[in-house]
Amino acid sequence: MSNLDQGIITLAYGMPKYTDMALALGRSLGCHAPGIPRAIVTDRVDDARLRGLFDPVIPLRKEYGSNVRQKLYVDHYSPFRATAFIDCDSLVVRDLQFIFDALKGTGFTVPGEHYLAEGQTDPFVDVDGALRHFRIPRLPKFNGGLYYFERGDASRQLFDTAREILANWRSLPLHDFRGDGPNDEPILAIAMTLHGQSMHDDGGHMMRTPFGIAGPLDIDVLAGICAFRKEHSRVIPAIVHFAGAWCEHPFYHREVRQLERASRGMPGRGPTKAMLALRTRVGFYLAVCRFFGRRLLKQPTFVRHVQNRLN
Numbered sequence: 001m002s003n004l005d006q007g008i009i010t011l012a013y014g015m016p017k018y019t020d021m022a023l024a025l026g027r028s029l030g031c032h033a034p035g036i037p038r039a040i041v042t043d044r045v046d047d048a049r050l051r052g053l054f055d056p057v058i059p060l061r062k063e064y065g066s067n068v069r070q071k072l073y074v075d076h077y078s079p080f081r082a083t084a085f086i087d088c089d090s091l092v093v094r095d096l097q098f099i100f101d102a103l104k105g106t107g108f109t110v111p112g113e114h115y116l117a118e119g120q121t122d123p124f125v126d127v128d129g130a131l132r133h134f135r136i137p138r139l140p141k142f143n144g145g146l147y148y149f150e151r152g153d154a155s156r157q158l159f160d161t162a163r164e165i166l167a168n169w170r171s172l173p174l175h176d177f178r179g180d181g182p183n184d185e186p187i188l189a190i191a192m193t194l195h196g197q198s199m200h201d202d203g204g205h206m207m208r209t210p211f212g213i214a215g216p217l218d219i220d221v222l223a224g225i226c227a228f229r230k231e232h233s234r235v236i237p238a239i240v241h242f243a244g245a246w247c248e249h250p251f252y253h254r255e256v257r258q259l260e261r262a263s264r265g266m267p268g269r270g271p272t273k274a275m276l277a278l279r280t281r282v283g284f285y286l287a288v289c290r291f292f293g294r295r296l297l298k299q300p301t302f303v304r305h306v307q308n309r310l311n
Helices: 016-032 048-053 067-077 097-103 127-134 153-167 184-194 244-248 250-263 273-277 280-298 300-310
Strands: 006-012 038-042 057-059 082-086 090-092 114-116 139-141 146-150 218-220 225-230 233-235 239-241
Touching: 006 016, 006 067, 016 038, 016 048, 016 090, 016 250, 038 048, 038 067, 067 082, 067 146, 067 153, 067 184, 082 097, 090 250, 097 146, 127 139, 127 184, 139 184, 146 153, 153 184, 218 250, 244 250
Parallel strands: 006 038, 006 082, 038 057
Antiparallel strands: 082 146, 090 239, 114 139, 218 225, 225 233
16 A cells, blocks of 8 residues: 555644644544544645644645635645545544545545435525525535545546536525635535435444534543534544534643643643533533634624624
C-alpha cells in the first residue's frame, strides 16, 4: 500500500479558532490513528504546529469560495486515492482503519440512516421543493462531519454535480446558511441521490454529533472512550463531531486541554469535582450562549442572517 493510497484530510481557515480545532483533531489522530496519513488545507501553511501534525499542508484556494463552499472542492484538494474527510471541530477516540476497510470500493458515502420525505421540513433545504425540482423520491439526511470518497468517475461526477448546484443555489430550493450561501449537506445529499450513491448505516460506530443526546456524554479521548445515547440508541463513535455550539461545550475544551498536555509530555489531569458535577445538558446551554455571543460580536453577516429569518 502506497503512502497516498488512503488518508484523512481536513480544512482549517479563517478565524484562528479553526486552526486550534485542527490542532486538537491532529493530536487525537496522532494518538489513535498514527499509521494513517493526514493532510490539511489551510490559509496558515507556515504554521509549524500544523506542519508537525499534518503532511501534506495544502494551501487554501480562495477562489473556491468562503464558508463551507470549500468542502465541495475537497476532491480537488485530496492527494489520496481513498479519502476520509473529517471536519476540524472533531475529535478521534479510536483507530479509523475500520472505516477504510468497511467503505472500500465506494465512490462516495456518509454515515447515516435517516431520510427526508415529502411533507417533512429541514432548516437547510425546502424538502418538498427539492424533491419536486430534482425529481427524487427522498433526500438523505446526515451530518457532514465525515465524508468518504475514492478517486474515480463516481466521485468526480458527484462533486461536479454538487458544484453545479452550488453555482445555481439562489434559484433552487436551498436555504441560506449563516448568512453566506447554502450548507454543503443538502447539496451533497441531492448529488448523492442523483448519482445513485447511498448512505452507510454504521450503527453509530463511525461518526456522530452529540446533537439529540439523551443523558450524559461519556468521553475521554486519551483513554479512547466515547459513548452516549442519541435519540433512542446508544452510540460509540470513533469520531465525535462537536458541531455548532458543541465546540463551546466544557467537555470539548476539557478534552482539547488534555490532548495539548499529552503532546507536551505532561501528565493528564482528570476532571475536577466541579466538572464531574456539570451535567451535559447544563454545559450545552452554556455552550449555546457562548456560541451565539461570539457570532453576534464577530460576524455581522450572521446577525443580518438571523434578523432576516426572524422578520
